[in-house]
Amino acid sequence: MPTFDLAGRLALVTGSRRGIGRAIAEAYLAAGARVILNSPDATALEATASELGDNVLTCAFDVSDTEAADAALTSLFDEHGYPDVLVNNAGIQLRGPLTELPVEDWRRVVDVNLTSAFVVGRTVARGMIARGSGKIINICSVQNHLVRPTTAPYAAAKSGLGGLTRSMCAEWARHGLQVNGLAPGYLDTELNASLVADPEFTDWITRRTPAGRWGTPEDITGPAVWLASPASDFVNGQVIYVDGGLTAVI
Numbered sequence: 299m300p301t302f303d304l305a306g307r308l309a310l311v312t313g314s315r316r317g318i319g320r321a322i323a324e325a326y327l328a329a330g331a332r333v334i335l336n337s338p339d340a341t342a343l344e345a346t347a348s349e350l351g352d353n354v355l356t357c358a359f360d361v362s363d364t365e366a367a368d369a370a371l372t373s374l375f376d377e378h379g380y381p382d383v384l385v386n387n388a389g390i391q392l393r394g395p396l397t398e399l400p401v402e403d404w405r406r407v408v409d410v411n412l413t414s415a416f417v418v419g420r421t422v423a424r425g426m427i428a429r430g431s432g433k434i435i436n437i438c439s440v441q442n443h444l445v446r447p448t449t450a451p452y453a454a455a456k457s458g459l460g461g462l463t464r465s466m467c468a469e470w471a472r473h474g475l476q477v478n479g480l481a482p483g484y485l486d487t488e489l490n491a492s493l494v495a496d497p498e499f500t501d502w503i504t505r506r507t508p509a510g511r512w513g514t515p516e517d518i519t520g521p522a523v524w525l526a527s528p529a530s531d532f533v534n535g536q537v538i539y540v541d542g543g544l545t546a547v548i
């Protein structure tokens with residue numbers, strides 16, 4: 299279907315060495331795009347790029363390091379032009395009770411999960427606005443909406459990312475950009491390794507999720523292709539839950 303075709307598009311996916319970011323990168327390649335992979339680890343990133351084959355570029359930087367991100371993106375865009383699609387996917391989780399939480403952990407989670415989307419997003423958006431088109435997808439979470447004990451900085455950052463998504467839409471939609479969020483439920487990735495390994499949690503989450511299972515990174519790829527493609531040109535400022543029904547049912 300041509301409306302879902304990404305041929306000729308250039309897509310930057312942050313945090314794409316593994317997990318959801320890598321799955322989205324692979325789906326974009328399959329839909330015909332060229333993809334720029336990102337991770338702070340340049341050596342490991344090259345290994346991933348060689349596994350993914352042709353049409354793959356790399357741009358290694360820590361998304362929470364504003365100066366490094368701006369420098370890396372400037373030289374990337376000088377060489378390859380501005381991307382058509384940006385996925386702000388890089389994220390971390392640091393769990394702990396609020397009364398014991400070091401402020402450094404709070405700042406680290408907010409920097410990586412939220413501030414990075416502003417920093418990378420505005421740099422990319424400048425080129426998209428000049429061109430009059432672009433798609434930005436912010437990877438949010440069911441924790442935009444539902445929270446659990448011990449995940450306060452993550453829930454605050456992801457809720458903020460929902461607000462940032464709507465704010466980007468408010469300022470940039472008139473310039474031809476579509477900015478939306480995807481909010482995964484509980485997916486089996488390294489981010490959740492301790493929860494996946496916990497039979498009690500797995501029993502609870504599979505009963506709590508109407509679909510009756512952990513999600514996989516591949517569950518996000520269809521919606522991610524849709525939001526990167528012309529098929530979603532009038533979808534803007536939305537956070538779309540991809541959670542097996544978790545947020546629909548108590």
Ligand SMILES: NC(=O)c1ccc[n+]([C@@H]2O[C@H](COP(=O)([O-])OP(=O)(O)OC[C@H]3O[C@@H](n4cnc5c(N)ncnc54)[C@H](OP(=O)(O)O)[C@@H]3O)[C@@H](O)[C@H]2O)c1
Nearest residue numbers: 313315316317318337360361388389439484485487488489
């Ligand atoms: N898994 C879930 O259930 C779930 C649910 C809702 C939302 N999400 C969100 O989905 C996104 C991806 O999560 P995931 O489950 O795929 O996690 P993951 O398997 O832990 O992968 C995270 C990726 O982000 C990269 N990353 C971490 N910090 C970075 C930084 N400072 N700069 C650049 N890249 C960085 C990692 O790079 P390296 O590989 O080099 O370490 C890795 O490639 C996150 O935003 C997460 O919050 C996940």
